[in-house]
Structure formats: structure tokens, C-alpha cells
Amino acid sequence: MQKFTTVSPEETEALGEKIGAGLKGGEVLALFGGMGAGKTALTRGIARGLGIPQGVSSPTFALVHEYHGRLALYHFDMYRVESWDDLYSTGFFDYLGTGGVLVVEWSENIENALPESAVRICFQRGKSDNERIITVEGMDP
């Protein structure tokens, strides 16, 4: 398990970029952490690390956004997903095994549906307002 401390959204994004640059395809990155924790900032960085030029916005309403860079990126938001039927209707299972990268915000809501191999990224608040402690578990070094 790796542990990182960031003190601004920019630093969280830079961490994401580093993670994105090392991705090989097929990874499921499960993000855990509440509102304003930095999940979308990290995802923005991951997208940049994958060479995706356009901006990344939160998929709260569309449930999933799709981007194409060095690898395809499927950005899910499970905030409104409450049942297996909801989860099926997002197409989540169709995206697994496509060779693209899945980034899943609000993984808390679908924890039992995550594949064993999922990389778990947890956000915790630190001492100051902008400080975040980000732990990454299950990522190949």
C-alpha cells in the first residue's frame, strides 16, 4: 500500500497524472471518499496521464463519461446507484474486460461488485482544509 499527502487540488491532479502515465489498460481504479475529497481532481490527472486532451467533468448525471487517449478511460460516478439493477443499467459490466481503464467514483456504493483485482484509492482529510491523505492499494509498482 502506498500513501500520499497532497495539500491542493493541483497536487492531487499531479498524483493522478503519475498514476495515469503508468496504466497498462484493463485496470479498475475504485475511488473511495466523500464530497470534495478530490476524486474528480485525481481523475482529471489520470486522464492527462493517459494523454486525453479534453477536460474531465464529474459524470454525476450521465453516470459514465468516455474519453479516448493512449487508452480508453471510462469514468463512472456511482453516487446515485442503489441496486444491482441500477448498476447493470450503467453498463458497468460491459466495460470490464474491454482493455480500457475504469475509474469509479463512489465505489462505496458498489463495493461488492468490484473485481478482485480493483485498485483501491481512498481519500481522507488531513490536518488543514486542503490537505488530503490518499492511499493506493493493489497497484502494480
Add this chain to the structure above:
Amino acid sequence: MKILAVDSSAAAASAALTQEGKILGEFYCNVGLTHSQTLMPMIGGLLKNTRTDIGSVDLFAVSTGPGSFTGIRIGIASVKGLAMPKNTPCIGVSTLRAMAENLAHLSGTVCAVMDARCGQVYNAVFRVDGKTAERLVPDRAVSVQALAEECKKYAGPLFLVGDGAGLCYNSPWFEPLGAVLPPETLLYQRASGVAKAAEEAFREGKAVSPGGLRPVYLRPAQAERALKKKMGESRK
């Protein structure tokens, strides 16, 4: 009767045009791209290359599941859109029934299986006699182990078909059954199989208006489990 048939229920997608059992054209892609981007150009190319006016199609057929959630919706929505202008009759076909057509020339039992993840498959079983496929059980979600147990009672030889065929074939439960794994050319559902199954369903009076097409979703047993982990159950 001209039938335009479409399948986009799993990783591959295909479109076929048939007339009185003859396949006038078929377009098949298995490159894992999103069907929302590939299916319509395939149908367009098929019509163009067979010099067929879409208005001359008498019946639309589509596999309505089981299969991938988004794939099934793309197939049905596409066919609905094509059929609605002239209110052309439509037939929804079970994906498992359609793939059984691949092996209808054999004699024995066809076990149609699609990978539903977590050791589960979508399955139906058919008796084939060299000409037709007779359904023995309804489409359902079942574990590979339970299916192997059930298959012991069917008359051999046992032929597997579908994207779950390899999964079953390589499982320890299927090993003693001596099941046959067909070659790639016969392994997956095809739009021409959808057309063939639709022809039969049409004769049985099962055609519906475009608006009457409905997806058929089967849930694997994992749906019984809670989706969210309970407090304390979660790993730290």
C-alpha cells in the same frame, strides 16, 4: 420474405439480410468496439452492397437477450428506429436460441452458454436432430457447476456454443461429460442465426410492432447479494 436481422448482444456484432432462407449478405465484426458506433454503418453497408432498399424489408429481427446490457439496448433501439417509419413487423429472438442455429445440423444436445461473470452463465438447452433445434429449458442464469450436473441427463453428444463455451469446456465439472467445443466459425451467435430463428417465430405468429420489442434481462444469482458492503465489513 426479406428479413433484416441484427445481433449486438455480446462482444461481436453482426447484421444479415436473408430471403426465403438464403443469406443475401452478412456483416460480422468482433473487435470489441462499441456497437453504437459500428452497428449502423454495418447495416448501411449491408444494404448498399446487396443493393437493397430498406423499404423492401418485410421483417426485422433482433436478439433481445440475454447478453450485454448496453449491447441489447443498442440492437433493439436500432431495429425499432429502422422499422418504425413503415411500422414493419419485428421479431425479438433469444440470443441463446439464435446461436443454437449454428449447430442445428448436428444430432444430440446443444448447450448454449454466455458468460455472465462470477462463475455464472446464461443458458438454454436444445435437442437438435440435424434440421431443427427444439428447446428443452427456458433461458436462465445458472452456475457452471449446476449446469454440468444437469447436462448429465441429456442425450449425447453434448455440444457447447456461445462465448461461455470455453469457460464451461475448461471447467472441472464439464470435463467428465466429454462435451464438444465447436470451432470459432460456429462458436458465436450470428445475425443469420437470428434471421433463421425469426423465420420460425414469424410462422408461429410471434411478430410484434416495432414498439412491442422488449429487452430480456436475466440476472445472475450474485444479484441476491448486497451491493454495498455493510459497516465494518469493509476492508480498512
